[in-house]
Amino acid sequence: MSEDRSRILNMLAEGKISAEEAERLLDALDARAGAPAPEAAPAGPAVKGDPSPLLEALPKFLYVKVIAANGDNVDVKIPIALVRSGLKLTSLIPSQAMDEINQSMSEHGMSFDFTNFKPEDIDELVAALREMEIKVDSSNGDTVRVYAA
Amino acid sequence: MRIPPAILDLEITPEDGHRVRVWLPLFLMWPLGLSLVILALVFTILADVVLLLLGRRYHRYTLLLVRSLGALCDTRGMVIRVNDRKAAVNMTVQ
Numbered sequence: 001m002s003e004d005r006s007r008i009l010n011m012l013a014e015g016k017i018s019a020e021e022a023e024r025l026l027d028a029l030d031a032r033a034g035a036p037a038p039e040a041a042p043a044g045p046a047v048k049g050d051p052s053p054l055l056e057a058l059p060k061f062l063y064v065k066v067i068a069a070n071g072d073n074v075d076v077k078i079p080i081a082l083v084r085s086g087l088k089l090t091s092l093i094p095s096q097a098m099d100e101i102n103q104s105m106s107e108h109g110m111s112f113d114f115t116n117f118k119p120e121d122i123d124e125l126v127a128a129l130r131e132m133e134i135k136v137d138s139s140n141g142d143t144v145r146v147y148a149a
Numbered sequence: 150m151r152i153p154p155a156i157l158d159l160e161i162t163p164e165d166g167h168r169v170r171v172w173l174p175l176f177l178m179w180p181l182g183l184s185l186v187i188l189a190l191v192f193t194i195l196a197d198v199v200l201l202l203l204g205r206r207y208h209r210y211t212l213l214l215v216r217s218l219g220a221l222c223d224t225r226g227m228v229i230r231v232n233d234r235k236a237a238v239n240m241t242v243q
Contacts, residue, residue, distance in 0.1 A: 074232075076228070081223040088216060092212055092216055
C-alpha cells in the first residue's frame with residue numbers, strides 16, 4: 001500500500017475526512033498513478049486531470065479541541081488560510097510596533113521573534129501543519145488535541 | 150476570489166437554558182465596508198507616497214490594509230464552540 005493511500009485511510013479512520021472525500025482522493029491517486037481504480041465506476045474517477053492540487057490542498061482547517069475533566073470543552077475550527085494570512089501580516093507590521101509585540105510576548109513567556117519571519121518560512125510552516133497532530137492528555141483528565149484536516 | 154464573511158451566527162445558552170441566537174447578515178454591511186475601505190485606501194496611498202518621498206523606510210500601509218482585508222475574508226468557515234458549566238457559546242462565521 002502506498003504511503004499516500006495509507007495516509008488517506010488513516011485520516012478516514014481518524015474521522016478527519018469523510019468517506020466521500022476519501023473516495024475522491026483515492027480515485028485521484030489512482031488517476032495519478034495511471035492505474036485503473038478498483039471496481040471503477042462507469043463515470044470514471046471523480047477528479048480528472050492532475051490530482052496534485054487536490055492532494056496539496058487537502059487540509060483546510062486547523063482544529064483545536066479541549067475537553068476538560070470537569071465537562072467543559074472548547075472546540076475551535078480555524079481556516080488554515082487565516083493562519084497563513086495572519087502570519088504574512090506580521091511581515092508588514094511596522095518595526096516599532098513589532099518590537100513592542102515581541103517584547104510583550106516575551107514578557108508572557110513566548111520569546112518568539114516575528115521579525116525573522118520570511119514568506120518562504122510561512123509557506124513551509126503552513127505546509128508542515130498538514131502533518132501536525134498534537135495530543136495532550138493531562139494527569140487530571142484534561143485532553144487537548146490540535147490537528148489540521 | 151476572496152469573499153468577505155457573509156453571515157455571523159452567534160448562539161449563547163446560559164445556565165438557565167434561556168437561549169439567545171443572533172444571526173447577523175454581514176453581507177448587508179458590505180457596501181458600507183467597501184466605501185470605508187476605499188476611503189482608507191486613499192489615505193494609505195497618500196501616506197505611503199509621502200513617506201516614500203520623505204525617504205522613510207516603512208511605507209507599506211496600503212499593503213498592510215489590503216492584507217488585513219484578506220485576513221478578514223479568510224475568517225469564513227471559522228467555528229468556535231465553548232461549553233462551560235455556566236454557559237455554552239457557539240459562533241460560526243460563514
